[in-house]
Amino acid sequence: PISPSRKDEYVEDGLECQKDILYRSTWKRRCIADTFSTAGLFLKHSSRKGNWSCAWTNHLSIERLKSLHRYQKVNHFPGSWCIGRKDNLCKCLRQARHQSRKPLCLSKRKPTSAFDHHPETWILPKQYKEWARVSINDQSSIFILKPSAGSCGKGIKLIDKTRRKIVPQDRPCILQRYIKDPYLINGKKFDLRLYVLVTSYDPLTIFMYNEGLVRFSSSRYTLRNLSNRYSHLTNVAVNKQNKENTRLSDSSRGISPKKRTAAETSGKWTLEQLWGYLGKMEQKESIQECKKAIDEVVIKTIIASEVQVLNKVHSSVKFPKTCFELFGFDVLLDEKLKPWLLEVNISPSLMSPSALDYKLKTSLLADIFHLIGLVIPDKKISTKVDVKGQCGVKGMVPASSVRKKMESRAKSEWRKNRFSTKGISMNNFERDDW
Numbered sequence: 001p002i003s004p005s006r007k008d009e010y011v012e013d014g015l016e017c018q019k020d021i022l023y024r025s026t027w028k029r030r031c032i033a034d035t036f037s038t039a040g041l042f043l044k045h046s047s048r049k050g051n052w053s054c055a056w057t058n059h060l061s062i063e064r065l066k067s068l069h070r071y072q073k074v075n076h077f078p079g080s081w082c083i084g085r086k087d088n089l090c091k092c093l094r095q096a097r098h099q100s101r102k103p104l105c106l107s108k109r110k111p112t113s114a115f116d117h118h119p120e121t122w123i124l125p126k127q128y129k130e131w132a133r134v135s136i137n138d139q140s141s142i143f144i145l146k147p148s149a150g151s152c153g154k155g156i157k158l159i160d161k162t163r164r165k166i167v168p169q170d171r172p173c174i175l176q177r178y179i180k181d182p183y184l185i186n187g188k189k190f191d192l193r194l195y196v197l198v199t200s201y202d203p204l205t206i207f208m209y210n211e212g213l214v215r216f217s218s219s220r221y222t223l224r225n226l227s228n229r230y231s232h233l234t235n236v237a238v239n240k241q242n243k244e245n246t247r248l249s250d251s252s253r254g255i256s257p258k259k260r261t262a263a264e265t266s267g268k269w270t271l272e273q274l275w276g277y278l279g280k281m282e283q284k285e286s287i288q289e290c291k292k293a294i295d296e297v298v299i300k301t302i303i304a305s306e307v308q309v310l311n312k313v314h315s316s317v318k319f320p321k322t323c324f325e326l327f328g329f330d331v332l333l334d335e336k337l338k339p340w341l342l343e344v345n346i347s348p349s350l351m352s353p354s355a356l357d358y359k360l361k362t363s364l365l366a367d368i369f370h371l372i373g374l375v376i377p378d379k380k381i382s383t384k385v386d387v388k389g390q391c392g393v394k395g396m397v398p399a400s401s402v403r404k405k406m407e408s409r410a411k412s413e414w415r416k417n418r419f420s421t422k423g424i425s426m427n428n429f430e431r432d433d434w
Contacts, residue, residue: 021376022048024055031352032056035365041374051377054369058347062316070319071375076346077201077323079312083305084346086174087148090121096304115304117297118341120177123148125169135164142178142226151345153235158226179340180223183333185277187220191234191342192271194329195364196298199371200320201310206302207371208295209364213357214269218242236353239267268356282337290337297339298329324372326364 022044023036036043036056044052054073065078083089097115122131135141139161147155149172158178159167167175182189195209218239219230226232230242269277278287317323328348332340350365352358 020050021054021374022050022052024052024057026057027350029350029352031350031358031361032365035362035369038362039366039369053374053377054372062312065316065322066318068318068322069377070322071377072322073372073374074323075325077198077309077313077325078316079309080305080325080327080346082308083301083327083344085149086146086343087123087172089301089344090118090123090174092304092308093118093301094121096300115300117293117300117339119179122175124167124173124175125171128167128169131167131175132164135159135161142180142223143175144178146174146176148172148174152237153229153233156229156233158232160226163226179332179334181335182221183335183337184221185216189217189221189232189234190214190269190333192274192294192329192331192333192339193348194271194294194298194331195348196302196327196329197324197368197371198302198327199324201306201313202320204302204306206299208298209367210271211360211363212271213360214271214274216267216269218267219244236267268354270356270360278337286337290333290339294331294339297331297341301329301341301344302327321372324368326368 021041023041024044025032025036033043036054041054042048044050051069051072053071054075056075059076059078059081060074062078065074068074081088082092093115100114122128122134124131131143135143141160143159145155145157145159145167150156155173157163157166159175191214193213193215195212197207197209199205199207215234215236216239217231217234219228219242221231222228229238230244233239275287275291278290313323325346326348328345330342330345332342334340350361352361
């Protein structure tokens with residue numbers, strides 16, 4: 001954890017700080033707790049005195065965000081649900097696509113779309129009739145049905161011309177045009193889980209972790225059987241239920257289970273392993289273009305959410321560096337190595353069922369702590385606040401007596417040397433001082 005050098009950025013000089021840096025968390029994940037502990041942070045609970053510096057929890061309410069101190073960090077931006085739900089993501093990208101297609105006033109160039117990295121999507125039940133017309137006119141198309149706010153592959157089904165009757169007309173869900181030609185490795189489908197950290201929306205600051213997960217389906221890909229979830233879905237929660245142990249790569253068959261690597265037994269690769277494999281199979285230029293296109297998918301998606309998130313940040317967050325957010329981008333590569341955005345997770349899984357997951361995710365969290373910069377809170381402020389309530393947020397504002405003493409001390413020091421402007425804010429000047 002890094003303490004900033006500017007005294008007016010977090011705490012005032014000359015005030016004693018509490019001994020430990022504390023954190024709040026509602027997630028009991030091993031990699032989260034271990035990474036906080038390794039970084040020197042302690043879990044905040046009722047018996048431990050002091051104020052927390054970082055909260056890794058669910059979205060906080062607007063009232064709690066407004067009551068945060070300058071040194072406190074929370075792991076969600078208000079309004080990030082605009083890309084966290086599948087239906088909201090579709091609306092957000094659709095609006096950005098519409099804006100990008102407007103004619104440019106100051107240029108003669110033809111308007112082009114910069115947001116075509118998301119498959120064509122219909123939001124049900126509102127757009128059911130529109131989808132029905134498209135499906136009737138295009139009998140060969142395949143669509144994928146997803147719950148609007150589902151996770152772990154629950155409720156996902158493939159729809160063709162023989163299965164249209166199972167599409168619901170009375171509950172919220174989305175229908176996407178299914179990408180029928182994915183890039184295959186050993187005959188199996190895979191997708192990428194990319195980790196993206198946004199530390200600020202004003203100015204927009206995005207970091208993408210240089211490592212990620214490649215998640216494989218557990219059965220060979222085929223369009224002959226659309227009901228086989230293990231062939232078409234790459235979710236770990238789905239494929240671990242496959243009784244047929246076909247997740248092992250061809251190169252690992254016949255090898256003793258003790259000698260198999262974590263990637264071979266868990267159905268996952270790292271991003272580095274994927275690029276190494278593609279480097280042997282594809283041209284170097286194609287791989288570089290794919291990486292560049294993936295970066296553009298991430299940046300454009302965050303830009304599409306910028307307006308909605310900024311409106312809530314400006315109205316509910318007092319300090320510019322209070323919020324940060326880790327997004328999990330799920331990206332699919334087609335046979336031409338074009339990336340397609342499937343969904344964005346605002347609370348990506350940090351569970352570590354294998355050594356591969358644990359190593360990758362603990363390193364990821366360690367990098368996040370370095371980037372957000374945690375500080376030890378002021379001891380006097382910490383002892384004068386109400387630490388009751390969920391996550392210790394409710395009512396957490398500096399006591400008025402402490403604030404008045406700080407202002408009085410700054411004024412008296414300035415009056416001794418009126419030519420110095422160090423440590424004094426013009427907002428604290430009295431009429432006689434002017």
